[in-house]
Structures are given as structure tokens and as C-alpha cells.
């Protein structure tokens with residue numbers, strides 16, 4: 001189900017206070033049009049994270065949890081984000097999906113962890129999701145919707161923190177939509193950037209970047225089966241991204 005946020009939802013969802021406009025992303029060097037800053041997004045993500053954990057059972061399996069946080073720590077260090085506080089949770093569900101939200105909230109579904117054959121493949125998903133955060137894709141998506149649907153004036157409307165009506169939509173903008181049944185795919189441009197940043201982090205962290213290609217190939221093959229991986233419902237055609245990723249890995253001399 002695709003849900004496009006309404007103007008009202010956007011206004012209600014905007015934790016404004018100060019308006020950020022064109023800023024250079026220090027990690028990618030890109031100039032981005034942003035109406036929301038990292039602190040505001042992190043605040044919203046904290047609420048969405050609490051909701052997600054309340055809504056889906058958490059796995060207490062120590063092996064799964066330590067595997068996730070171990071890979072997570074290596075990837076955040078490679079992304080130069082080790083000084084931020086990160087929190088990890090394994091959601092006890094068969095879904096093949098994962099998300100990383102601004103403010104360092106990392107959620108992996110058990111189904112996704114089981115699907116990965118090794119830590120390299122887990123790192124590929126972790127790297128990709130972290131790439132969305134470093135690329136500030138949630139903020140960019142949020143801002144683009146704000147600008148097109150509500151106008152800049154709306155950016156000055158502050159979110160009432162007690163207004164819980166649009167929580168699910170906000171979670172979706174932040175990248176945790178699957179948990180709440182609201183699917184908001186990132187653009188193709190954001191997806192390829194997340195793929196590229198993801199393998200950069202894998203490489204720096206000492207993982208085998210070829211396993212990222214392997215993972216997406218396996219996922220593509222799996223999509224022919226009775227249960228299409230949820231991850232693919234928000235991601236572009238695997239064939240194209242596998243080809244692009246493979247070319248990128250070679251160009252960078254990672255293999």
C-alpha cells in the first residue's frame with residue numbers, strides 16, 4: 001500500500017522550530033534542500049522507535065542480538081558515526097526487512113537476519129540502511145513533500161508532541177513504514193546512493209563487498225517464490241541495482 005502524506009499530515013508531522021534550507025551534506029558533499037534538521041528527525045524517530053517496539057515482539061535471543069550489534073558497530077564506525085548513540089533491536093517476525101532511523105535506531109526483523117547467510121550479507125543490509133541515514137534521505141523526502149504540497153510556510157508550523165494522530169505516517173517517512181503498514185519507497189536516486197554508501201562502509205569495515213551482490217541476487221530469486229521479501233516492495237528492480245552495484249564495486253577497486 002502506498003500512502004502519500006496529505007498536507008495536513010505533513011504540517012502536523014513537522015517538528016519545526018528552525019527552518020533549514022539548502023545545506024551541504026558533510027558526508028556526501030551533496031547540496032540538499034532540507035526543511036528539517038537531524039535533531040528534529042531524531043526526536044520524531046525516538047517516538048516511532050518506541051511505538052515499533054511496543055507493536056512487534058522483540059527477540060531476546062542473545063546470539064541474534066549480539067550478531068546484530070556487532071555488525072552494527074562495525075558499520076557505524078566505518079560510516080564515521082561511532083560517536084552517536086545507537087540502539088539495536090531484533091523484531092521477532094518472519095518479515096524479510098530492516099530499517100535504520102535517524103537518531104541511531106536500528107531494527108532488523110528475524111526473517112531478514114535468518115535470510116542472510118553470513119555477517120557480510122547482514123552488513124550489506126546494515127550498510128544500505130545506514131546509507132539512507134547518512135544521505136539524509138528521510139529528511140530530503142520529508143522536505144520535498146513539504147515544499148511541493150504545503151509550501152514553505154508550513155515549515156514554520158511546529159509539531160505538537162502530544163499529537164499522536166500521524167505517528168504511523170511519520171514513522172513511514174523516517175523509513176520504518178513496514179512496521180506500521182505504510183510503505184513509502186525512497187527514490188531511485190536515494191536507493192542507488194544508499195547502495196553505494198553501503199558497500200563503501202562494508203569495504204572500510206573489512207567485509208566482503210561481493211556478498212552484497214550475492215544477497216540482492218538471492219533476494220531477487222526469492223521474489224519468484226510464494227512470499228516476496230518485504231524489502232523488495234520498497235526497492236527498485238533487483239536486476240538494475242545488482243548491475244549498478246557490481247559496476248560500482250569494480251570501479252572503486254573493491255574487488
Ligand SMILES: [Zn+2]
Nearest residue numbers: 186191194235
Ligand atoms: Zn533502501
